[in-house]
Amino acid sequence: MALLAACSSKSPKEASKSSGAKETINFATVGTTAPFSYEENGELTGYDVEVAKAVFKDSDKYEVKFQKTEWSSVFTGLDAGKYQMAGNNISYSEERAQKYLFSYPIGTTPAVLTVPKDSNIKKYDDIAGHSTQVVQGTTTATQLTEFNDKHSDKPVELNYTNENITQMLTSLNEGKYDFKIFDAPTVNAIIKNNKLSNLKTIELKSDEQPYIYFLFA
Structure with missing residues (x-):
């Protein structure tokens, strides 16, 4: 939650404080890589999606909104502030670490x-x-x-x-x-x-x- 607060843009945060509404965290995922993120009955699901749902389930400050997009757009969207968070079987690289914050590991995949x-x-x-x-x-x-x-x-x-x-x-x-x-x-x-x-x-x-x-x- 501290990471989420740190990476949120100022205006939505201030607006949520004044209105009492929850702040929306836009979560980018590809939605075509089962079992990590995919569509079922028109809804996004998968391991990454369900873990994120569990993280935000009892939050009184934040709500998560899932956004399906192409792989390259995940990163350009984070750069542009369109998304605040992403998950799609994402592994660590030094290049990514220079631009983004990583959560603790949420799983392993050979x-x-x-x-x-x-x-x-x-x-x-x-x-x-x-x-x-x-x-x-x-x-x-x-x-x-x-x-x-x-x-x-x-x-x-x-x-x-x-x-x-x-x-x-x-x-x-x-x-x-x-x-x-x-x-x-x-x-x-x-x-x-x-x-x-x-x-x-x-x-x-x-x-x-x-x-x-x-x-x-």
């Missing part, structure tokens, strides 16, 4: 390497020279850019897109690209719910626990 079942990719290092889709500003895009810096003789072909993860995995299932790195719960849910029978996942090892967080402007 990443997997998803490939067609007949792929010759068996482990992470095998992605060299293969193609994938990435969204600008994601940790995966940063990770693969760093991979290419170290493997300039055989870089990964990065195809930037604004498609959501379901669309990207569908393209992978159809053989349009070679692999996709994403979190295991979302990938497994999409493969099952959309019957993407041509895909399999490979566990990625990591020395760091992949925590996820809420962001504050």
